[in-house]
Amino acid sequence: MRVFVTGATGFIGSAVTRELLDAGHEVLGLARSDRSAEAVKAAGAEVHRGDLNDLDSLRRGAEATDGVAHLAFIHDFTNLPASGEADLRAIEAIGEVLDGTGKPLVVTSGLLTAPGRLGTEEDPADPDSPGKHRHASEFATLALAERGVRASVLRLPPSVHGEGDIGFVPMFIDAARAKGVSAMVGDGGNHWAAVHRLDAARLYRLALETAPAGVRLHAIGDEGVPFREIAETIGRGLEVPVVSVPPEQATDHFGWLGRFATVDMRASGALTEKLLGWRPEQPALLPDLEAGHYFRTA
Structure with a gap:
């Protein structure tokens, strides 16, 4: 084709x-x-x-x-x-x-x-x-x-993660590096697929x-990774504290990223897997973060 x-x-x-x-x-x-x-x-x-x-x-x-x-x-x-x-x-x-x-x-x-x-x-x-x-x-x-x-x-x-990622996760890592803390909104109980x-x-x-x-x-x-666990993994990767930001201060802390820090978006791919025989084979989000490449600096 x-x-x-x-x-x-x-x-x-x-x-x-x-x-x-x-x-x-x-x-x-x-x-x-x-x-x-x-x-x-x-x-x-x-x-x-x-x-x-x-x-x-x-x-x-x-x-x-x-x-x-x-x-x-x-x-x-x-x-x-x-x-x-x-x-x-x-x-x-x-x-x-x-x-x-x-x-x-x-x-x-x-x-x-x-x-x-x-x-x-x-x-x-x-x-x-x-x-x-x-x-x-x-x-x-x-x-x-x-x-x-x-x-x-x-x-x-x-x-959508992996080496070379330029999406939300590296943006949150940059924010944590700049502010010296890795933040979550509230208890970080919202989820990211x-x-x-x-x-x-x-x-x-x-x-x-x-x-x-x-x-x-x-x-x-991943059907839904708690944002708290993402923030904690970023904190460990940068060796900075993990803090909670009240919802009303999310925009003050994150800027325009604040709206994405509060997203609670869980999803299943079970029907897709059944229809096309597709199965995830690569590392999940947290293991990918823990591999270290997200925290390398030039």
């Missing part, structure tokens, strides 16, 4: 590119800069120049391939609604090309299930979920399944190869 991968040089996308190539597929990787183009070539994939706002480039990429893995996203935390709108436009442009072809389209989403309980693949997007800026994209993707596209949604948890990037990459490949149309998939390694 020749696969068009958006976000092909990102933390997760680069692992998906490698997974696909190692499995014998060809990859056409979207690159918006010379640096990204060099990374795509170095991985052994073909370069396709463009970006999420260049809808014609997305259409051409989809036309030239047998399927699409859409991972690129504009992570502008100052204006997530605008990022969600750009994502929706990209999916609609790709969908125009794939309409009626039966080709696979795997679109990345967040855990859009209701906070505070164990979410499953059967749960539709919930308006109270932290990732509500991705709601429209998820609905649009699933609607394509009714138009002859083998479209599926792959939901990622708050932490998590998955290793290499396990997630394998799930993208399996989804492209065999996922039926119209399904939601959950890439879940």
Whole structure:
């Protein structure tokens, strides 16, 4: 299969590119800069120049391939609604090309299930979920399944971890290093689901190869790690005290990260495992943190 991968040089996308190539597929990787183009070539994939706002480039990429893995996203935390709108436009442009072809389209989403309980693949997007800026994209993707596209949604948890992580966990580590304490909000009893990037990459490949149309998939390694344990592991890694921050002071301590420090997002991937035969094989979040690579400094 020749696969068009958006976000092909990102933390997760680069692992998906490698997974696909190692499995014998060809990859056409979207690159918006010379640096990204060099990374795509170095991985052994073909370069396709463009970006999420260049809808014609997305259409051409989809036309030239047998399927699409859409991972690129504009992570502008100052204006997530605008990022969600750009994502929706990209999916609609790709969908125009794939309409009626039966080709696979795997679109990345967040855990859009209701906070505070164990979410499953059967749960539709919930308006109270932290990732509500991705709601429209998820609905649009699933609607394509009714138009002859083998479209599926792959939901990622708050932490996709592994060496080279640039997501929330290293941000909390940087905050702890700067402030000299590793903090949790309240008793830290809220939970984060998590998955290793290499396990997630394998799930993208399996989804492209065999996922039926119209399904939601959950890439879940840890169903729910208490944030307290994450803060404690960071504290040990940096050799700094672990402290509790009252909920009303979360923003003062963490800045914009405060909202994510309070997220209670647990989820199951049991239906995905049964459907695709996927099983997490890489280290869970806490052992990955304890391995030490998160705490190395240049």
